[in-house]
Amino acid sequence: MNMQTGMKLSVAETALCEAYDHAIGDLPGDGAVLAARDTLISDFKDAGLPTRRVEAWHYTDLKALLRAVPAFDPAASAAKTSPLVEGSTVLSVVNGLADARATVEGVTVRTFKDALADGTAAEGLAARDGDDAIGRINGSFVRDGFVLDIAAGTELAAPLEIQTVQNAGQTHTRFPVAFGANTKGTLIERHTAVGETAALVTSISDIALGDGADITWVILQTQGAADTHLGQIRITLGADAQLRLYVINAGGKLVRQEIHVVVAGEGADLKLRGINLLGGETHNDVTFTVGHDVPNTTSTEVIRNVIFDRARGVFQGQIRVAPDAQKTDAKMSCNTLLLSDEADFSAKPELEIFADDVQCGHGATVIDIDHVQLFYLMARGIPENKARAMLVNAFVAEIVEELEDEPLVEALEGVIAAWLEKHA
Amino acid sequence: MLEIKNLHARIAEDGTEIIRGLNLTVKAGEVAAIMGPNGSGKSTLSYILSGREDYEVTEGEILYNGESILELDPAERAAKGIFLAFQYPVEIPGVATMQFLKVAMNEQRKARGEAELTTPDFMRRVKEASAELKIAPEMLRRPLNVGFSGGEKKRAEILQMSLLEPKLCVLDETDSGLDIDALKIVADGVNALRSPDRAVIVITHYQRLLDYIVPDTVHVLYKGQVIKSGDKTLAHELEANGYADIIGAAAA
Numbered sequence: 001m002n003m004q005t006g007m008k009l010s011v012a013e014t015a016l017c018e019a020y021d022h023a024i025g026d027l028p029g030d031g032a033v034l035a036a037r038d039t040l041i042s043d044f045k046d047a048g049l050p051t052r053r054v055e056a057w058h059y060t061d062l063k064a065l066l067r068a069v070p071a072f073d074p075a076a077s078a079a080k081t082s083p084l085v086e087g088s089t090v091l092s093v094v095n096g097l098a099d100a101r102a103t104v105e106g107v108t109v110r111t112f113k114d115a116l117a118d119g120t121a122a123e124g125l126a127a128r129d130g131d132d133a134i135g136r137i138n139g140s141f142v143r144d145g146f147v148l149d150i151a152a153g154t155e156l157a158a159p160l161e162i163q164t165v166q167n168a169g170q171t172h173t174r175f176p177v178a179f180g181a182n183t184k185g186t187l188i189e190r191h192t193a194v195g196e197t198a199a200l201v202t203s204i205s206d207i208a209l210g211d212g213a214d215i216t217w218v219i220l221q222t223q224g225a226a227d228t229h230l231g232q233i234r235i236t237l238g239a240d241a242q243l244r245l246y247v248i249n250a251g252g253k254l255v256r257q258e259i260h261v262v263v264a265g266e267g268a269d270l271k272l273r274g275i276n277l278l279g280g281e282t283h284n285d286v287t288f289t290v291g292h293d294v295p296n297t298t299s300t301e302v303i304r305n306v307i308f309d310r311a312r313g314v315f316q317g318q319i320r321v322a323p324d325a326q327k328t329d330a331k332m333s334c335n336t337l338l339l340s341d342e343a344d345f346s347a348k349p350e351l352e353i354f355a356d357d358v359q360c361g362h363g364a365t366v367i368d369i370d371h372v373q374l375f376y377l378m379a380r381g382i383p384e385n386k387a388r389a390m391l392v393n394a395f396v397a398e399i400v401e402e403l404e405d406e407p408l409v410e411a412l413e414g415v416i417a418a419w420l421e422k423h424a
Numbered sequence: 425m426l427e428i429k430n431l432h433a434r435i436a437e438d439g440t441e442i443i444r445g446l447n448l449t450v451k452a453g454e455v456a457a458i459m460g461p462n463g464s465g466k467s468t469l470s471y472i473l474s475g476r477e478d479y480e481v482t483e484g485e486i487l488y489n490g491e492s493i494l495e496l497d498p499a500e501r502a503a504k505g506i507f508l509a510f511q512y513p514v515e516i517p518g519v520a521t522m523q524f525l526k527v528a529m530n531e532q533r534k535a536r537g538e539a540e541l542t543t544p545d546f547m548r549r550v551k552e553a554s555a556e557l558k559i560a561p562e563m564l565r566r567p568l569n570v571g572f573s574g575g576e577k578k579r580a581e582i583l584q585m586s587l588l589e590p591k592l593c594v595l596d597e598t599d600s601g602l603d604i605d606a607l608k609i610v611a612d613g614v615n616a617l618r619s620p621d622r623a624v625i626v627i628t629h630y631q632r633l634l635d636y637i638v639p640d641t642v643h644v645l646y647k648g649q650v651i652k653s654g655d656k657t658l659a660h661e662l663e664a665n666g667y668a669d670i671i672g673a674a675a676a
Contacts, residue, residue, distance in 0.1 A: 371477070376514040377524075379474050380584060381502035381532035390527070394518025398567075401518070 013048050015069040017041070019170070020140055023072060027143060028113045032122035040127060040139040049133060056131045059314040059346045060285040065254050066228060070198050073169030078194045080165055084220065084411045088159040088188065091146050096171040098144040106154030106183075112145030112174045121147075124176060124206060134230045134258060138172050138202040145173040145203075149180070152210065156185025159408070163190045166223065168197035174204050181210040181238070186408065191221045191229060193251070198226035205233045209241035211265060216244045216403065220415065222251040225280060232258040237297075239265030244403065248412065249284050250277040250419045261290040263297045273399045274303040277416065278311035278343075279423035285314040292321045292328040292358075301332040304396045307343040308423050317362065318350040325355050332362040337369070337395050339424075389424050393417060425623045426450040426473075426592060431484035432648075433472050442468040442479070444648035450592075450641075453620040457634055457659060458627045460645035461667050466627045467511060469645070470596040473625075474508040475501045488592065502528075503535035505591030509581040509598050516568040521580070524568050525550060529587060553586045557613050574601035582613040593617065593624045599633035611636030631663035644670055 009017065020041045029037065049066060050057035073095075080092035080099070091109065092099050098111040115121035125142070127135035146162060164173055177187065191201060201223065209215055223229050229252045237243060249255055261270055270290065278284050290299055305313045319330045336345045349362040369391050377387035393416060400412045426449065433443040442465045450456045460466050472479050473486065475498035486493055493501055516524075529549075530540040541549070554564060557579045569577055578598055585593055595614065599607055614624065614637050626637055634642075634656065642658040643650045644667070651674035652658065662670070 373514050373516050375476050375498060376510065376516070377519075377528075378498035379476075379502055379508055379510075380524075380528040380588065381499050381535065382528055383499045383531060383535075384497065386527070386531065387499070390519055390524075391516070394516055394567075396518070398518035 007048055009048065010063055012066040012069045013063070015071075016137065017045055019069065019072065023141065027141065028116040030117065030119035030122070032119045033116050033125065036122050036125040037140050040125065040136045043127065044133075044136045044140065047130070047133075050131060054131050056287065056316075057133070059316070059348070060256055060283065062133060062256070065283055068198075069200055070169055076168040076197075078165045078167040080163060081192065083159075083161045083163070084188050084190060084415075085159050085161070085407045088161040090161045090163055093144060093162070093164040093171070093173050095165070095167060095169065096143050096173070098146055100146065104156070104160060106151045106156075107160070108149040108151070110147040112147055112176070113143065115147050115176075116142070121174070121176075124174075128234070128260065134202060134232045134256065135204065137230065138174065138204050138232070141170065141172040141202070142174050142204075143172055145175045148175070148177040150178065150183045150185070152180030152182060154180065154183045154185070156183075159186040159188050161188040161190060163192070164201065164203065165192055165194060166199045166201055166227070167194045168199050170200045172202045174206070176206040178208045179210055179213040179215055182212040183210065184214045186216040186218070186405065189217065189219045191219075191223055191231070193222075193224040193227055196224050196226060198228070199224065200228045202230040203232070207233065207235045209235070209237050209243055211238040211240055213238065213241045215242070216246070216405070216408075218246040218408070218412070219248065219257070220412070221249045221255065221257070222415065224251065225253060227252045228254040230256050233260070235259070235261040237261065237263050237265060237268040237270060240267040241265060242269045244271045244273070246273045246275070246403070246412075247286065248275045248415070249286070250415060252284070253280075253282055255282065255284040257286045259286070259288045261299070263290060263292045263299065264294060266294050266296045268297045270299040272299070272301040273402065274301075274315070275396045275399065275416070276303070276305045276313055277396070277419045277423070278305065278313050279308040280311060281309070282311040284311070285316070287314075287316040289318040290320065290330070292319070292325045292330060294322070295324065295326045295328070297325065298329040300330070302399055303334040304399055305334070305336040305345060306339065306392055306396060307336065307345060308339045310340070310342045312343070313345040315346075316348045316350075318352065319360055319362070321353040321355050321358050321360065323354040326357045328355060328358040328360065330358075330360045334364040335395075336366045337392060338366055339369075339392070389420055392424060393420055425452045425489060427485075427487040429485045429487070431472070431486065432482045433468065433479050434482060436478055436480045442648055443472065445484070446645075446649055448643060448650055450623045450625060452623055454641060455618065455624045455626060455637060455639045457639035457642045458625060458645055459629065459642060459659065459662055464645045465648040466645055467596055470508055470594045470627055473594055474498055474506060499531070500535070502588075502590075503532045507585050507588060507590030507593050509578075509585055509593065509595045511596040511598075511600060513569045513577040513581055515570045517570050519568045521564045521566060521568050522550070525584065525587060528584070532588060549587060553583055556586070556616070557583050558609055559583055575603065575606040578602055578610055579606065579613075582610050586613060586617060591622050593622065594627070595624065596627045597629065598626075599628055599630060607633065608636060631659050634659050646671055646674065
């Protein structure tokens with residue numbers, strides 16, 4: 001099919017196409033799922049991996065950056081790990097296979113594998129649009145994950161942790177999660193790795209918040225230094241729903257996290273907080289779009305990036321306000337601490353506003369360590385390297401502390417401190 | 425304890441000379457007041473003593489207990505017992521006040537080859553010292569200096585000073601922005617630290633603070649030089665007559 005465009009497939013593209021032919025025999029799914037998969041892989045063969053010529057991928061030329069794709073490795077061994085926050089209920093996906101044995105009151109848990117097998121997952125497999133490379137790859141190969149339904153009115157007593165642990169090979173997971181009306185709680189989505197062998201992980205979370213739901217969702221990506229992580233979070237917010245979405249990247253070599261939000265109910269509020277800790281040769285792209293589709297909704301987006309070595313960071317943020325979405329209040333900021341001359345950061349904010357009575361703004365800064373703050377700490381006897389580490393930590397800890405959930409704040413600060421200890 | 429000899433210093437960025445041949449000696453146990461009009465180099469002197477990189481010493485010497493400190497960075501000077509109470513304490517969002525105090529105390533102890541404080545010992549010290557300075561525990565739970573009023577920031581500086589137990593304390597306009605009650609609390613805190621083996625340099629515009637922290641010596645700084653030294657009566661004289669007479673006499 002690639003002959004139609006005369007496009008030459010890259011090594012990674014060829015590997016993915018061949019992997020599909022090998023895997024399709026034992027990928028779960030009924031006829032509808034199989035048809036959806038065939039469409040996705042066929043579209044993938046036609047379009048290939050996106051290059052910089054595709055606007056949405058301008059700063060992340062996936063075709064050039066994804067050099068190779070590790071083969072599926074059923075023999076790779078990994079085990080689930082203890083939760084980020086003690087007392088959480090863990091739902092794990094180890095090397096691509098979900099363990100749905102945990103039970104939580106008010107929460108219906110199914111594996112995504114079952115939803116594929118009975119065809120209920122088929123409709124959701126379609127790509128978002130013609131540039132949705134992550135949707136195509138994930139939808140072609142997805143094997144497991146969890147389908148969670150949180151009954152209306154449920155208040156989760158402890159965090160729910162979805163955990164994917166990967167060791168080499170490939171994993172493709174999906175997590176459709178529906179929070180019923182007036183639910184409250186915290187969900188932690190962790191992507192972690194054992195070992196340093198390169199792995200390819202794609203994951204899509206499809207999150208719907210019912211009216212009045214009040215949810216904290218934390219994505220913590222701490223994969224191995226050779227790993228590729230292609231993540232996508234699709235969100236719909238109902239009326240008066242509140243979502244605090246934290247996206248923390250502290251691992252991986254090639255990372256793209258897409259966050260697509262539809263603010264669909266009046267009175268809804270989104271708080272996106274992003275922390276990207278980048279070192280070595282990492283290329284990390286966070287691409288965010290939010291559509292304020294109805295009047296009287298709010299969103300704030302704060303992204304903090306810390307970049308060492310030869311790492312590259314990208315943030316693309318787009319706020320769209322529909323013509324009748326009056327009184328929208330949306331503010332986006334992206335602040336970057338560049339700690340090496342060879343580090344690089346690109347920010348692309350976009351506002352598309354079709355309503356006239358709105359407050360929307362964005363700002364981006366690139367800074368170095370504040371030398372007055374550094375002097376103050378040193379003047380108290382704190383040696384320079386330690387004082388610098390404290391300031392870098394403070395730059396990102398500030399937004400973690402907004403969570404006002406002490407065990408979660410402590411756990412995340414622990415992850416950040418450990419990363420800085422290793423990279424600073 | 426401190427000997428400054430023919431010190432010349434300039435702003436590193438643009439080369440403006442601020443300190444022009446300054447001489448000053450402060451003995452252990454002494455409280456020395458440094459007064460002078462705006463722009464005379466008072467704050468610059470405090471920054472140079474603590475090692476701020478924005479200033480460059482081009483000539484002269486600063487000896488602390490007989491040793492030059494010019495090659496030491498701010499942290500090394502602090503570990504040797506030099507403390508600057510900032511005129512404008514710096515706000516650092518994301519650094520918890522308690523964590524900062526603990527790290528500072530323990531890093532100084534480490535640099536001096538002493539054991540780190542245990543958490544209960546640290547907590548006890550902070551509790552005692554903050555009670556003396558009427559610092560509420562809620563204030564210590566905030567990020568460093570963030571959301572502190574002007575008076576709270578100054579009291580927090582004195583709290584750090586009493587916890588770190590420095591040997592040479594430099595107070596840079598600690599009285600600015602303080603009401604009379606806060607001034608008394610701060611002065612009591614400083615007076616409690618007076619001891620035969622510790623020196624205090626009080627930089628101020630006003631006699632008012634010196635009613636509460638009574639100095640042993642008073643030095644008038646003008647255009648980067650000490651142009652007159654005396655005892656506490658010199659401060660009263662300045663309060664009554666201003667700097668014009670002294671500046672005129674020095675120029676003559």
